[in-house]
Amino acid sequence: MKKLTICLFALIAGVANAGTIEMKVYGLVCGFCAQGIEKTLRKNPATADVVVSLENKLVAVATKEGADISDAELTKALTDSGYDVKGIVRTQRSLDAIRAELKQ
Amino acid sequence: MNLLKYALAGWLLACASVAQAKPIAFSHGTTVMAEYGAGTMTEAQVFYAPKYFLSLGGGYLELESDIDHRRREITYTRLNYLVKRWNMADAQANVFVWGGAGQAYVSELNEHEFAWNAGAQVDYETRRVYSSLKTDLHHASGFEHRVDTLQLGIAPYKHDFDTLATWFVVQGRQYTGVIHEGTEWALLLRLFKRGAWVEAGVTDDGKLQAMAMVNF
Numbered sequence: 168m169k170k171l172t173i174c175l176f177a178l179i180a181g182v183a184n185a186g187t188i189e190m191k192v193y194g195l196v197c198g199f200c201a202q203g204i205e206k207t208l209r210k211n212p213a214t215a216d217v218v219v220s221l222e223n224k225l226v227a228v229a230t231k232e233g234a235d236i237s238d239a240e241l242t243k244a245l246t247d248s249g250y251d252v253k254g255i256v257r258t259q260r261s262l263d264a265i266r267a268e269l270k271q
Numbered sequence: 272m273n274l275l276k277y278a279l280a281g282w283l284l285a286c287a288s289v290a291q292a293k294p295i296a297f298s299h300g301t302t303v304m305a306e307y308g309a310g311t312m313t314e315a316q317v318f319y320a321p322k323y324f325l326s327l328g329g330g331y332l333e334l335e336s337d338i339d340h341r342r343r344e345i346t347y348t349r350l351n352y353l354v355k356r357w358n359m360a361d362a363q364a365n366v367f368v369w370g371g372a373g374q375a376y377v378s379e380l381n382e383h384e385f386a387w388n389a390g391a392q393v394d395y396e397t398r399r400v401y402s403s404l405k406t407d408l409h410h411a412s413g414f415e416h417r418v419d420t421l422q423l424g425i426a427p428y429k430h431d432f433d434t435l436a437t438w439f440v441v442q443g444r445q446y447t448g449v450i451h452e453g454t455e456w457a458l459l460l461r462l463f464k465r466g467a468w469v470e471a472g473v474t475d476d477g478k479l480q481a482m483a484m485v486n487f
Contacts, residue, residue, distance in 0.1 A: 194358025196396050198465050199486055201432040203297020203323070219432045221398060224360065248298050249323035251358040269431075 186215070186230035187262065191254040192245060195221045200250065207248050211236055216262045220269050224253075229262045294351035294367050294392065296466075296486040298323040303485050308444075309478035310337035311451055312418070316349075324353035329373070332409065334416055336450045340378075343416065343450060345409050347373030347388050364395040375411045386411035398429040401438075416448030424461065435464045440472070442480070 195201060201219040204226055208217045213234035218227040226245070230236060238255050245252045260268075296302045298320055305315045311334070318328030327350055335342040349371030357364040368391045375386035390407035405420045421443040430436035438461040445454045457480040459472030466486040474480050 193360055194356070194363045196361070196363045196398055198430065198432055198436060198463060199293070199296050200363070202466050202486060203300055205432075206300070207298065221431045222429065247323065249353070249356060249358075 186232065186234070187258050187260055187265075188228045188230065188236065188241065189256050189258050189260075189265075190226045190228075190241060190245065190252055191224050192226050193224065193251040193253055195219070195224055195226075195250065197221075203248050204245065204250065207244050211240075211244070218262050218265050218269070223269065225265075227260075227262055227265050293365065293394070294318060294369055295320045295323065295326040295353055300486050302326070302328075304482070305484075306482040308455075308474070308480050310476070311335070311444075311446065311455065311478075318349075318351060324356075326351045329371075334446075334448070334450050341450055342376075342378045343409075343414060344376040344378075345373060345386055345388070346375075347371050347386065347409075349388065362395065362397045365393070367392040367394075375409070375414070377411070377413045380413060382413070384411040384413055399426050400424070414448060414450070416446070416450065419445045419447070422459075430464075432465070435462060437462055438470075440470070442472075 192204070201221060205217045205219055208214050208226070208228055213230045213236045214228055215231045216229040219225070228236065228241070241255060242252045295318070300320050302316070302318045302320070307313050313333045314330060316328060316330035318326040320326035329346070329348045332345040332347070333342060349369050351367060351369040354366040354368055370387070370389040372385070372387045375384050376382070377384060386409055388407065388409045390405065392403060392405040394403040395401065401424045403422045406417060408415070408417045422440050424438045424440040426436065426438050428437070440459040440461050442457040442459055443454060444457070446452060455474050455476070457472050457474040459470050459480060461468070461470035463469070468484040469482070471479070471481040
């Protein structure tokens with residue numbers, strides 16, 4: 168029973184934090200670039216929050232609970248915005264954690 | 272011609288950079304821009320970009336002679352097209368072209384004429400260095416004006432999405448056409464954050480040069 172409870176907590180925690188998608192993007196050199204990307208991604212109904220870092224060439228998207236955005240959809244959104252996606256990873260980091268890390 | 276030589280030298284020195292206010296900001300974005308050069312030109316533009324490589328809109332350009340007050344008032348529609356973009360890890364370069372048509376008022380004839388326009392811009396920028404080279408031609412039966420603009424800029428620090436970007440810019444601008452001939456240099460301070468951009472400075476004649484732009 169104890170093992171089952173631990174597994175259940177781990178599963179819930181995993182699901183709760185699974186909605187962060189981090190993309191490495193080339194061509195991010197100004198605030199206007201980031202503004203366009205943020206605007207595009209926020210239009211997606213699955214998007215909960217977006218963080219863009221020019222310094223880290225990072226675009227991170229938090230999805231709403233139970234929702235997801237496919238890699239193909241994300242790549243298309245960024246390509247249609249005029250930028251090149253060089254990598255996509257799904258992480259356990261929250262966007263608040265990413266923001267805090269970026270401020271350091 | 273001198274400006275072209277300086278442009279070429281600057282281009283090489285700056286490792287082929289170019290970038291100023293882009294005619295296309297981002298997909299599904301609207302750009303509103305106003306520029307003022309005391310004694311030379313005033314311009315306002317509005318563009319909407321249905322795609323990241325295409326924008327449509329219009330503008331108003333007023334060119335005035337600071338000697339005899341002759342002026343051209345050109346109202347135009349325009350299509351801007353991104354021919355090529357290079358996205359690099361820490362840089363971006365672009366080639367834009369545009370063209371359109373409209374109407375021009377020629378003050379000394381007190382007439383309105385059909386006018387067309389065409390131009391191009393090349394730019395390369397990082398978060399610390401940029402340069403841009405732009406040429407803009409307006410033609411009517413009674414006149415032809417070309418404004419060539421070179422900008423070389425340096426940022427004292429790297430800005431990020433949520434921080435203020437600060438740029439120091441040297442601008443060389445050559446006016447070709449009967450109403451105003453010659454090269455004008457200006458030193459500009461440019462500030463932008465997210466979608467808002469302002470810049471102001473002085474020309475070598477001590478006149479005000481200013482620009483404001485909003486993207487949304």
